[in-house]
Amino acid sequence: MNNCRGCGAILQTEKIEQIGYTKNPENKLCERCFRIRNYGEYKTIVKENEEFIQILKKINDTKDLVILVIDAFNMNKDLNLIKDNIKNDILLVVTKKDILPKTTKDEKVLNYMEKYKIKFKDKIVISSNKNYNFDKLLELINKYKKTKNVYVIGYTNAGKSTMINKIIYNYSDNTEEITTSILPSTTLNEIKIKINDELNIIDTPGLLSNGSIYDNLDGKELKRIIPKKEIKPLSYQIKGKQYIQIDKYALIELENINVIIYMSNTLNINRYYKKIDTSFEEQQIKINNEDIVINGLGFIKCIGVSKIKVYTQKGISVYTRKHFIWYNRNIDFWGIYMENNELLELKQYIIQKNNHILEQIKEKNNIRFNALEYKKYKTNIPTVFGTITFISALLVASKTLDYTTTKNILISILPAITVRTSLKKYFKYQRNKYQNQYPEINLETYNVEEEGKIITDMFEESFRLTEELGSINNELNQIKNEENPNQIKVMTLTRKKW
Numbered sequence: 054m055n056n057c058r059g060c061g062a063i064l065q066t067e068k069i070e071q072i073g074y075t076k077n078p079e080n081k082l083c084e085r086c087f088r089i090r091n092y093g094e095y096k097t098i099v100k101e102n103e104e105f106i107q108i109l110k111k112i113n114d115t116k117d118l119v120i121l122v123i124d125a126f127n128m129n130k131d132l133n134l135i136k137d138n139i140k141n142d143i144l145l146v147v148t149k150k151d152i153l154p155k156t157t158k159d160e161k162v163l164n165y166m167e168k169y170k171i172k173f174k175d176k177i178v179i180s181s182n183k184n185y186n187f188d189k190l191l192e193l194i195n196k197y198k199k200t201k202n203v204y205v206i207g208y209t210n211a212g213k214s215t216m217i218n219k220i221i222y223n224y225s226d227n228t229e230e231i232t233t234s235i236l237p238s239t240t241l242n243e244i245k246i247k248i249n250d251e252l253n254i255i256d257t258p259g260l261l262s263n264g265s266i267y268d269n270l271d272g273k274e275l276k277r278i279i280p281k282k283e284i285k286p287l288s289y290q291i292k293g294k295q296y297i298q299i300d301k302y303a304l305i306e307l308e309n310i311n312v313i314i315y316m317s318n319t320l321n322i323n324r325y326y327k328k329i330d331t332s333f334e335e336q337q338i339k340i341n342n343e344d345i346v347i348n349g350l351g352f353i354k355c356i357g358v359s360k361i362k363v364y365t366q367k368g369i370s371v372y373t374r375k376h377f378i379w380y381n382r383n384i385d386f387w388g389i390y391m392e393n394n395e396l397l398e399l400k401q402y403i404i405q406k407n408n409h410i411l412e413q414i415k416e417k418n419n420i421r422f423n424a425l426e427y428k429k430y431k432t433n434i435p436t437v438f439g440t441i442t443f444i445s446a447l448l449v450a451s452k453t454l455d456y457t458t459t460k461n462i463l464i465s466i467l468p469a470i471t472v473r474t475s476l477k478k479y480f481k482y483q484r485n486k487y488q489n490q491y492p493e494i495n496l497e498t499y500n501v502e503e504e505g506k507i508i509t510d511m512f513e514e515s516f517r518l519t520e521e522l523g524s525i526n527n528e529l530n531q532i533k534n535e536e537n538p539n540q541i542k543v544m545t546l547t548r549k550k551w
């Protein structure tokens with residue numbers, strides 16, 4: 054009997070419920086692959102890691118190059134199973150880059166992989182969906198392969214088969230296609246694909262991750278949990294005790310900490326100020342500027358030191374790791390405060406970079422935003438707070454409003470007023486400055502009515518600016534960790550506040 058060309062299972066005509074079943078032994082695909090491809094119907098298969106370990110051992114007996122595929126969004130806690138069983142040369146491929154925020158740099162992602170303590174021949178970041186970096190990938194495969202055969206291994210759902218399909222499509226006359234799907238254990242056995250006379254790529258079934266949320270879910274739910282495109286992170290500043298409910302999958306109890314949630318944007322994520330009842334199992338975690346990973350669901354970047362309670366279904370693995378993403382798009386403004394001489398060089402670099410961006414902005418003959426200059430015009434928060442408190446006190450005293458309403462109004466308008474007042478001051482300064490530089494444009498025509506629009510423009514520019522400066526921010530954060538943690542403060546205001 055032949056193997057199914059979609060999943061590798063041995064074709065059989067006897068047992069409908071078992072893998073590899075097909076009505077007609079002449080078929081190239083089993084019934085399950087046919088249904089996944091033509092009707093998007095998923096059938097879960099329960100596999101054991103033991104089978105996979107046998108495959109690893111077999112690979113270990115060869116000299117063949119191994120490509121280890123890791124899902125950038127759903128990385129593993131460790132890779133001990135692979136480390137213990139494979140001594141071949143390994144090329145590391147981190148895939149699904151398209152899901153990470155655009156500002157995430159490949160280099161940073163690859164450096165992060167050092168934590169696995171495996172000596173890779175080389176490392177590369179790709180995206181099969183965006184066909185990103187495949188020429189380079191093929192170059193590396195050709196450079197490091199010792200024989201014609203190259204094995205592709207990794208955890209289930211990492212994107213191994215999708216990557217191989219892209220290689221076939223890009224570089225081969227072969228028209229075969231391996232079955233891929235959102236369900237774990239899509240590939241069931243080895244599948245050898247001839248790319249050209251010099252190269253065969255061998256797909257393998259994926260390892261199962263312990264305690265993954267994937268295990269308990271059907272195809273429909275997996276589609277909601279697994280992000281398909283760039284995730285837009287959600288930021289929360291938690292004051293006191295608050296609760297964040299992540300759809301029906303998790304509840305998190307937080308206290309005095311800032312968090313940024315990196316999860317699929319199709320999930321319903323809500324913040325509550327009162328305790329929510331849950332039948333889920335509690336896990337307590339001490340956090341010191343780390344990520345919390347909920348296996349399969351995503352991760353939460355925690356900025357601060359605190360104790361956190363995570364409630365999930367029994368058996369789901371929840372653990373901490375060092376921050377994976379240093380910068381998120383939701384940050385509107387940030388100011389850098391540096392005192393130390395050792396950081397002067399870096400400061401120079403920022404100013405240069407900033408000037409370069411300013412040059413580009415000037416080219417457009419427009420009033421735009423400069424984060425470093427804006428810093429000088431930032432309104433002092435205590436001043437605004439004091440003013441508003443005074444007005445509120447008057448309102449409460451004159452019985453116009455009650456205390457709670459006043460407090461809520463205060464909290465909701467304070468950040469907006471602070472930023473707006475600062476922007477107005479900054480805007481005025483910019484107008485004068487640019488009027489001198491560009492006498493031919495009559496900046497006075499930007500009157501009060503238009504100011505709103507211009508401020509919006511400035512925000513747009515500031516998003517781009519912060520994105521550019523985000524990469525510098527990475528470096529700053531690293532220096533901050535290694536040197537003195539108090540030397541740099543990063544001030545953030547989130548877009549949501551507006």
Ligand SMILES: Nc1nc2c(ncn2[C@@H]2O[C@H](COP(=O)(O)OP(=O)(O)OP(=O)(O)O)[C@@H](O)[C@H]2O)c(=O)[nH]1
Pocket residue numbers: 148149150151152179180181182183207208209210211212213214215216232233234235236237238239240241257258259260280281282
């Ligand atoms: N966004 C995004 N999704 C991807 C990418 N590559 C694969 N996927 C998706 O990830 C899921 C799993 O892909 P597969 O190629 O079947 O994964 P696999 O590693 O072969 O999984 P098993 O065969 O179960 O071991 C599918 O829903 C793919 O569409 C990518 O580059 N970007």
Ligand SMILES: [Mg+2]
Pocket residue numbers: 213214215232233239240256257258259
């Ligand atoms: Mg597969």
